[in-house]
Every structure is written in structure tokens, then in C-alpha cells.
Amino acid sequence: MLNESIEVLKGVGEKYAESLASLEIRTIEDLMYYFPYRFDVFEVKPLAELVHDDKVTIEGRVVHDPSLSFFGKKKSRLSFTLEVENIAVKAVMFNRAFAKKQINAGDTVTLVGKWDAHRLQITVSQYKKGPAASQAEIQPVYAVKGDITPFRLKKTVKTALETYGDQLDEILPENYLNAYKLPDRKQAVTSMHFPANRLALKHARRRFIYEEFLLFQLKMQLLRKWKREATDGNAQQYDKQQVEDFIGSFPFPLTNAQQKALAQILNDMQSPYRMSRMLQGDVGSGKTAVAAICLLASITAGKQGALMVPTEILAEQHYQSLCELFGERANITLLTGSVKGKKRKEVLQAIAEKKVDIVIGTHALIQEEVTYHNLGFVIVDEQHRFGVAQRRMLREKGLYPDVLFMTATPIPRTLAITAFGDMDVSVIDEMPVGRKEIETYWTKENTLDRVLRFIEKQVAAGEQAYVICPLIEESDKLDIQNAVELHQQLEAFYPSEVKVGLMHGRLHTEEKDAVMQQFSRNEIQILVSTTVVEVGVNVPNATIMVIYDAERFGLSQLHQLRGRVGRGDKQSYCILIADPKGEVGKERMRIMTETTNGFELSEEDLKLRGPGDFFGRKQSGMPEFKVADMVHDYRALETARNDAQEIIEQGMLDTNPAFSALKRILERDAALTDKLD
Numbered sequence: 001m002l003n004e005s006i007e008v009l010k011g012v013g014e015k016y017a018e019s020l021a022s023l024e025i026r027t028i029e030d031l032m033y034y035f036p037y038r039f040d041v042f043e044v045k046p047l048a049e050l051v052h053d054d055k056v057t058i059e060g061r062v063v064h065d066p067s068l069s070f071f072g073k074k075k076s077r078l079s080f081t082l083e084v085e086n087i088a089v090k091a092v093m094f095n096r097a098f099a100k101k102q103i104n105a106g107d108t109v110t111l112v113g114k115w116d117a118h119r120l121q122i123t124v125s126q127y128k129k130g131p132a133a134s135q136a137e138i139q140p141v142y143a144v145k146g147d148i149t150p151f152r153l154k155k156t157v158k159t160a161l162e163t164y165g166d167q168l169d170e171i172l173p174e175n176y177l178n179a180y181k182l183p184d185r186k187q188a189v190t191s192m193h194f195p196a197n198r199l200a201l202k203h204a205r206r207r208f209i210y211e212e213f214l215l216f217q218l219k220m221q222l223l224r225k226w227k228r229e230a231t232d233g234n235a236q237q238y239d240k241q242q243v244e245d246f247i248g249s250f251p252f253p254l255t256n257a258q259q260k261a262l263a264q265i266l267n268d269m270q271s272p273y274r275m276s277r278m279l280q281g282d283v284g285s286g287k288t289a290v291a292a293i294c295l296l297a298s299i300t301a302g303k304q305g306a307l308m309v310p311t312e313i314l315a316e317q318h319y320q321s322l323c324e325l326f327g328e329r330a331n332i333t334l335l336t337g338s339v340k341g342k343k344r345k346e347v348l349q350a351i352a353e354k355k356v357d358i359v360i361g362t363h364a365l366i367q368e369e370v371t372y373h374n375l376g377f378v379i380v381d382e383q384h385r386f387g388v389a390q391r392r393m394l395r396e397k398g399l400y401p402d403v404l405f406m407t408a409t410p411i412p413r414t415l416a417i418t419a420f421g422d423m424d425v426s427v428i429d430e431m432p433v434g435r436k437e438i439e440t441y442w443t444k445e446n447t448l449d450r451v452l453r454f455i456e457k458q459v460a461a462g463e464q465a466y467v468i469c470p471l472i473e474e475s476d477k478l479d480i481q482n483a484v485e486l487h488q489q490l491e492a493f494y495p496s497e498v499k500v501g502l503m504h505g506r507l508h509t510e511e512k513d514a515v516m517q518q519f520s521r522n523e524i525q526i527l528v529s530t531t532v533v534e535v536g537v538n539v540p541n542a543t544i545m546v547i548y549d550a551e552r553f554g555l556s557q558l559h560q561l562r563g564r565v566g567r568g569d570k571q572s573y574c575i576l577i578a579d580p581k582g583e584v585g586k587e588r589m590r591i592m593t594e595t596t597n598g599f600e601l602s603e604e605d606l607k608l609r610g611p612g613d614f615f616g617r618k619q620s621g622m623p624e625f626k627v628a629d630m631v632h633d634y635r636a637l638e639t640a641r642n643d644a645q646e647i648i649e650q651g652m653l654d655t656n657p658a659f660s661a662l663k664r665i666l667e668r669d670a671a672l673t674d675k676l677d
């Protein structure tokens with residue numbers, strides 16, 4: 001059986017099994033699915049086609065017996081001349097003195113090694129007596145560790161395939177295999193390890209890419225379906241007229257994109273299933289305005305609403321702007337960690353008695369002590385800080401509100417349909433008219449003086465600036481040190497009437513608030529800060545964003561930082577101070593200066609960094625695929641998504657026996673039930 005312990009294999013003892021377990025290989029099937037991470041291809045090419053410094057394969061006749069010399073301690077060098085295509089090629093081999101006896105004048109040998117095109121010389125890493133195989137030889141290369149050698153692992157895989165390969169039953173329905181011309185499972189697994197040729201490998205990979213995507217998409221679609229069905233009759237019958245009136249009270253008309261997103265959300269609210277929707281839109285695209293309208297709709301349906309944000313600063317900002325926007329239309333209250341004692345008691349009581357319509361706050365909003373009268377609508381700002389645990393907390397309180405996740409991190413379409421495939425997505429992809437584009441410049445540190453003079457000029461004209469301080473790898477403490485030093489430097493540089501403030505993560509909440517207050521009242525003109533200002537801070541009078549070490553940030557983060565300016569009607573500027581060493585870094589800086597469109601940037605970022613890095617480490621719950629790559633194999637991803645949709649919609653998992661293997665795999669998947677939380 002494929003799910004038997006690896007120890008049943010010939011040649012695998014207890015100790016070796018333990019080592020294999022460190023690679024997550026425990027069963028026969030694990031082993032078979034432990035695919036090589038790359039292949040070495042040995043293929044003889046004409047000398048003229050060999051590329052300098054590449055790993056190459058050549059075949060030739062040994063002209064004279066090798067000469068052996070020793071140097072250092074136990075080091076040796078074996079060299080000989082080889083005749084290839086009537087040209088003399090020099091071969092050198094290090095620390096393989098024993099090969100002297102095996103290689104003799106007149107022998108035909110095949111050598112693999114690094115090619116030096118200038119000296120016509122190969123530094124041999126592998127050799128074989130006799131001519132090369134007539135066809136390219138493809139050898140798997142496995143990731144190994146500890147006492148597992150590549151050679152032994154290869155042998156173990158081979159044994160497993162020979163003994164148990166026939167048990168690799170098909171799991172994909174035949175019509176899909178036929179439609180996409182994919183090899184069956186046994187053939188594909190075999191080719192993933194020991195491909196007969198390049199084409200066989202390519203098709204095997206295609207199959208697994210599709211298989212991985214299809215299973216993943218089936219999971220997502222199932223979750224989505226279950227969530228929709230998990231209804232408690234949560235239909236919110238809102239008052240259309242009041243909603244219209246509210247929109248009419250805004251000093252601006254909604255953009256088309258805002259209207260479309262709003263219609264989608266209101267539609268969900270009206271329907272009985274629980275909404276789980278993400279609202280994506282660039283900084284300043286007007287998400288909060290849309291969210292406010294939905295909150296009002298929910299109130300007119302007799303429900304309470306909550307707005308949850310990651311920091312207290314943001315909670316206060318939202319509180320102020322929503323109070324202005326709603327006026328008499330709603331009772332709004334703030335509930336954060338700093339609301340304490342008697343005041344807190346009062347707030348909690350007001351929420352429980354429904355004297356409050358909208359509660360704004362941090363994670364405190366869903367803590368145990370908070371009892372809602374009738375919570376119908378929850379908005380979560382910056383969705384990736386709100387996770388499974390929070391959703392569970394809501395559920396445990398017996399609350400099943402419609403949930404809207406708002407994020408200003410533009411998530412590329414590719415990622416959105418994978419990572420958030422279980423959510424509905426609305427996108428605001430249009431900015432309100434009349435916004436001025438932020439002018440972005442990239443400069444090296446030696447022009448700092450000019451940058452500082454420029455800030456001085458703008459400050460004299462009544463504007464303000466952020467200076468994001470240099471980063472030091474992995475060290476929060478040193479970053480703060482940097483901020484402190486930079487702050488001193490700037491204070492010394494500018495005349496005393498220009499006030500320079502300092503903001504970093506180690507300040508207490510009250511200190512941070514005080515600094516932000518001063519900055520927003522223009523009592524501080526220049527704010528030196530670590531990246532703590534990244535999320536959501538709104539000071540429309542700030543028009544300059546200077547970012548040190550810009551090459552160390554991802555594009556999305558740079559874009560977030562840049563979004564702190566350009567919030568008023570004045571022309572704003574972003575200055576990136578960076579001296580990137582590599583091409584990728586330079587490309588990033590160029591892209592930043594060329595576009596202010598968050599979605600474009602995020603697509604570029606994804607291309608430059610790959611999906612694994614996009615959200616930073618695993619925490620984001622990004623799916624991991626063995627063979628597939630979300631960016632590169634995007635087309636297959638869409639195909640799989642469409643197929644999965646069809647399979648779920650038509651209920652084929654339950655009714656069609658061709659899908660029973662897929663169904664079994666899905667039922668086994670613990671992640672599926674976990675995710676429901």
C-alpha cells in the first residue's frame with residue numbers, strides 16, 4: 001500500500017527512515033512525491049556551441065596518459081589532453097588521484113564539468129569511460145540533508161517505483177486527462193524522477209501543475225459553497241432611500257468603481273448568506289467612503305456595525321472622519337485598549353443596549369467582554385492582520401455578521417484567485433478625478449543635501465515631510481538607533497523654527513499619539529520615522545515622502561509608504577534614496593518612478609519576487625505547491641479554477657463516480673475543515 005511506512009522498502013531501516021522523516025518523507029507515497037528540484041542534463045554539444053562558465057558535457061579520445069601532481073595537504077591535480085572534433089582540449093580533475101589508473105591514452109571518455117572557452121579547458125566534476133549516451137541523459141537532483149546522500153535517495157526512489165509503482169492509481173477523471181493530453185499518474189510520477197527525455201518531463205510537470213491547482217481550487221470552491229450555505233437568515237433589509245440620501249450628502253459623486261463595489265456589497269447584505277468579501281483598492285481610492293455607506297445601510301436594517309483596524313492611531317482617525325461623515329445619522333463610539341475604567345464600562349453598556357450604532361476599534365472589538373445587541377456588519381481594515389482566530393472568536397460569541405475585508409495592498413489577480421479563492425472580491429480600480437499624481441524620484445545618497453534643501457523649500461511654503469529612516473537587517477533595536485541619529489542630524493541641519501519629530505515602534509502609545517497629533521497640526525514639519533507610519537496614517541498637508549534604503553523594501557511596501565502623501569490637493573513628491581547593487585533592485589526603483597498604479601506595481605513585484613515572498617513568509621496562509629508556480633503557470637491556474645467551479649456547481653463530486661478519488665482526497669484534507677473557522 002502506498003500509505004505504508006517507508007520502512008517496508010528494501011534497504012530502508014529504522015535509522016534511514018528517521019532521516020527521511022526529516023524531509024517529510026514517511027510513507028511510500030511521500031517518497032514517490034518527493035520530486036527532484038532540478039535535473040542535470042548531460043548532452044554532448046559541438047564545441048562551438050559551448051558557453052563559457054557553463055556546465056557542459058564533452059566526449060573525446062584521451063591523447064596521452066594523465067599526469068598527476070600533488071599540492072597542499074592531500075590535494076591533487078590530474079590533467080590530460082583530450083581530442084574533441086580534432087581539437088586539443090585540456091581536462092583537469094582535482095582530488096581524484098585514483099582516476100589516473102582508470103584513464104589511459106587512447107580511451108574514449110565522456111566528461112562533465114565547467115567549461116573555460118578561452119583556454120579550451122574543462123574542470124571535470126564527473127566522468128565516465130566510453131562514449132556518451134546517444135540521447136541526452138537526464139539525471140534527477142534531489143534536495144537532501146543529514147546523512148541522506150543524493151545517490152542513496154535516488155536508489156530508494158527507484159526501488160519504490162519498481163515495487164509499488166503499479167499501485168499509483170489514477171485520481172483525475174479520464175476526460176480531463178484526454179482533454180489536456182496529460183499522462184496518467186503512474187507514468188507522470190515515474191517521469192518526474194526518471195524522465196525518458198525532456199518532453200516526457202514536460203508533460204509530467206504539466207500534469208502535476210494541473211493536479212495541484214485543481215485540488216486547491218476544489219478546496220476553495222467547496223469552502224465558498226459551505227460558507228454561503230452556512231446561513232442564519234442574515235438578510236439585511238436596508239432602507240434604500242436613506243442610503244441614497246446619505247450618498248447625496250457627500251461633497252462628491254461616487255466613482256464608477258465605487259458604485260460597482262457598493263452594489264456588490266449591498267447585494268450580499270440583502271441576501272440570506274453570510275458575506276465574506278474583500279474590498280481591494282489603492283490608497284485613497286475611496287474604500288472608506290464605500291464602507292461607510294454599507295455601515296449606514298446596516299443601521300437602517302436595524303443592525304449594529306463594527307469597524308476593526310490594526311492600530312489605535314487609525315481607530316482614532318477613522319472615528320473622527322466617520323463622525324463627520326455621519327453627523328446625526330449614527331451614534332458612533334470608540335473602543336480601544338486606552339478606553340479604560342468607568343468610561344469603558346459605559347461604552348460596553350451602550351453597545352449592549354444598542355445605544356451605539358457603530359463601534360470603531362482595534363482587536364478589543366471582539367474580546368469576550370464586548371456584548372453586541374445585534375451585530376450585523378463587520379468591516380476589517382487591512383485584511384491580512386485579521387485571521388482565522390478572530391473569525392472563530394466572533395463565531396464563539398454567536399455572531400455571524402456579514403464581513404467585509406478592506407485592503408489597500410493591491411493583490412495581483414493571480415494571488416487573489418488563489419489565496420483568497422474562498423472569498424468574493426470587489427475591486428475599486430479607479431481614482432477619484434482631480435488627484436495629482438505623486439512625482440517619484442530615485443537618487444543616491446550623495447545627493448542628500450539637495451533633497452534636504454528641497455524639503456526646506458517646501459516646508460517654507462507651509463508643507464510637511466516624512467523621512468523614513470535607514471533599515472538595518474533583522475534588528476529592530478538598531479533601526480531605532482538609526483532613527484534617533486537621523487533625527488539629530490536633521491535637527492542640526494535645519495534652522496530651529498523647523499521642527500523635526502521622531503516616531504518609532506518603541507515609543508509608548510501615548511507618545512506616538514502625541515507625535516502624530518503634533519504632526520497633523522503642523523506643529524512638527526518633518527517627521528523622521530521607522531516604517532510604523534506605513535499603515536493608513538492620514539495627514540493631507542504632508543507632501544514629501546523620503547525613503548532611505550528604498551532598495552530594501554518590496555514594491556508594495558514602497559507603494560504603501562508613498563501613499564502617505566498625495567492625500568490633499570497639493571502636488572506631492574516621493575524621493576527614494578537607494579543604491580541597489582543588483583538588476584532586480586534597479587528595476588524596482590525604475591518601476592516606482594514610472595507608475596503610481598498599485599495593481600501594476602503589485603504584478604511587477606510578484607514577477608520580481610515570486611509568490612512566496614509576496615506577503616512575507618508563510619504567515620499569510622499562502623498555498624504552497626510542489627510543482628506549480630502561481631505566476632509562471634497562471635494559465636493552468638485559471639483552467640483549474642474554471643474546472644473546479646464546474647465540478648462543484650454541478651455536484652459532480654457526489655454524483656459522478658469518476659470523481660470519487662478526488663472526493664476522497666478532499667475529505668482527507670484537514671486544512672479544509674480548519675479553514676471553516
Ligand code: ADP
Nearest residue numbers: 252253254255282283284285286287288289432
Ligand atoms: P481609502 O479608504 O481607499 O484610502 P478614502 O475613502 O479614505 O480612501 O478616500 C480618500 C479621500 O478621498 C477622502 O478624503 C475621501 O473623502 C475622498 N473621496 C472618496 N471618494 C471620493 C470620490 N468619489 N470623489 C472625490 N473624493 C473622494
Ligand code: MG
Nearest residue numbers: 234268269271
Ligand atoms: Mg447577508
